[in-house]
Amino acid sequence: MPTKNLIQVFEYEKLRFTDTNDFTESHFKTLVKFNETHDNKYFKPIYNGIQFNSYVGIIQIGGITIEILPKADRNTDSTQKEKDTWQGVLLNMLRICKKIQIDTVSETQLKKRYHSILDAYFEMYLDEIEQLIKRGFIKKYRKRQSNKLALKGKMVFSKNLQKNIVHKERFYCEHSEYDKNHLIHQILLEGLNVLESLKTSFLSDRINRLKFQFDAIEKKTITNTHFKKIVINRKSKPYERALNIAKMLILNYSPNISYGQDNMLTLLFDMNVLWEEYIFRILHKNKPENTTVSFQNKKDFWKSSNRTKTIRPDIVITENNTHTTYVIDTKWKIRDNNNPDDNDLKQMFVYNLHWQSEKSLLLFPKTYQTDSNYGKYQHLSHNMTENKCKLGFISVLENDRMKNEKLLSQEIFKKLD
Structure with a gap:
């Protein structure tokens, strides 16, 4: 102990x-x-x-x-x-x-x-x-250089001249040894x-x-x-x-x-990065049939003559049969309410446009909050019929233990409806 x-x-x-x-x-x-x-x-x-x-x-x-x-x-x-x-x-x-x-x-x-x-x-x-x-322990071949009384392997002429100008009976050579010292x-x-x-x-x-x-x-x-x-x-x-x-x-x-x-x-x-990857991995492992869950997609957002800026949502979910796309952005922090911040809304608006997603979700760990309703952005593009975003809250605990990852994944997928 x-x-x-x-x-x-x-x-x-x-x-x-x-x-x-x-x-x-x-x-x-x-x-x-x-x-x-x-x-x-x-x-x-x-x-x-x-x-x-x-x-x-x-x-x-x-x-x-x-x-x-x-x-x-x-x-x-x-x-x-x-x-x-x-x-x-x-x-x-x-x-x-x-x-x-x-x-x-x-x-x-x-x-x-x-x-x-x-x-x-x-x-x-x-x-x-x-x-x-x-x-x-396994053995491996390794190259070794040493000064010997008999030639073994090949002569290293530069080192031989340096080391043995007096000791003509010696040979500075390189050879292979098969041992555990690798x-x-x-x-x-x-x-x-x-x-x-x-x-x-x-x-x-x-x-x-x-x-x-x-x-x-x-x-x-x-x-x-x-x-x-x-x-x-x-x-x-x-x-x-x-x-x-x-x-x-x-x-x-x-x-x-x-x-x-x-x-x-x-x-x-x-913890923000760990939460993001954790959510991706459980969703990817427990995704419904014909659904793709991808991590940190990247697209060019702005370009100048010498610089390019990109955007990268945390998680993109695609229903392959209907080609419906959802964007999830994870946030590891406790919120006092379920009203989204302006910066978060603007960020998700950009994600929706670039990934042609009609619904996006800001996902937080849950304390006492309930999910917000979907709010509608007052702009449509790319033949979108909807452009929505909401806040979702998920508890990682159940009876003071880590909640089963399959149940957790099912809860998150339901929030996208």
């Missing part, structure tokens, strides 16, 4: 180092530095702390884990039950959007075994590596090194045992370029899941970002 400290907060909440012993001034300074290197997009510094915004997910820093949870209701409680509920929402959205590979871990298992989503992810990485060790295993080793540096004490014994199996593997600084070089084939297919997790660990890791003290691992998502 994890022993490190877990702090759970909701989006837009404040976290001050004067209010808790776990979150310290050192953590605060490291987070501010990290935020500055990312254009201050993740949160806002406030007096003695930070205020989160629309980004949710996980920050692990200096032995503590901060879990930022989504919340779309008017309940002001921050009870553990509320946190568990919205942790489940985030977990399911990330799973459905394939942001993290947690298909084998249910919401119930997560609550029983782990403090946070990240803990589950760490354990899955170690599980994957253990399975690869049982299967046996890029795939170097990436997995770096993933283990990241876990080790994050003070994951509850996993330290397992990490040390696994690293022993990598004794012959060269330590290498891994970047995104290295991941682009990996080609998954029949032989390396069993490594795919571990490599995906290693990529998340390595590319989101910030060692010694401030004052040489606190290493960080971040896994943060803009």
Whole structure:
């Protein structure tokens, strides 16, 4: 069971180092530095702390884990039950959007075994590596240059002149070796090194045992370029899941970002973007027959001699038999009423014209509101007989649990009638 400290907060909440012993001034300074290197997009510094915004997910820093949870209701409680509920929402959205590979871990298992989503992810990485060790690490050919007493492979003449001008008995040559010391295993080793540096004490014994199996593997600084070089084939297919997790660990890791003290691992998502993709994926998976659901269509909107502006609705739905088109734009925010904003109406008006859609829907998470009626735009084009838009509200929860995605999809499709 994890022993490190877990702090759970909701989006837009404040976290001050004067209010808790776990979150310290050192953590605060490291987070501010990290935020500055990312254009201050993740949160806002406030007096003695930070205020989160629309980004949710996980920050692990200096032995503590901060879990930022989504919340779309008017309940002001921050009870553990509320946190568990919205942790489940985030977990399911990330799973459905394939942001993290947690298909084998249910919401119930997560609550029983782990403090946070990240803990589950760490354990899955170690599980994957253990399975690869049982299967046996694959070998690959790699090119190697070295100075030898006998010619092996081909001579590297420039290096031979440089290295062996005195030692005529040696040959600087390039040759191929067939062993386990190749890029795939170097990436997995770096993933283990990241876990080790994050003070994951509850996993330290397992990490040390696994690293022993990598004794012959060269330590290498891994970047995104290295991941682009990996080609998954029949032989390396069993490594795919571990490599995906290693990529998340390595590319989101910030060692010694401030004052040489606190290493960080971040896994943060803009809730507006996550909500948009989540709605698309459940609609696409559960769409009626002869219906097309497409994501982020793009059309040119304005052009000049040196620049083009485009428009991109979130979701476009087409009934193929009737060629009827609907546009959905998702908004992850709580509204006080069901009257659309002027800017939203203008945006949907443009979408309707460009996609020849007679109905469009602004889709929000539901608290207590009811859907508005369709309002009519006072302009028709492209042989349109109607030009309408309305606000729709959908609840992601049912009995304090994530609502079934099929039922959720059916509710959304009905709103388009």
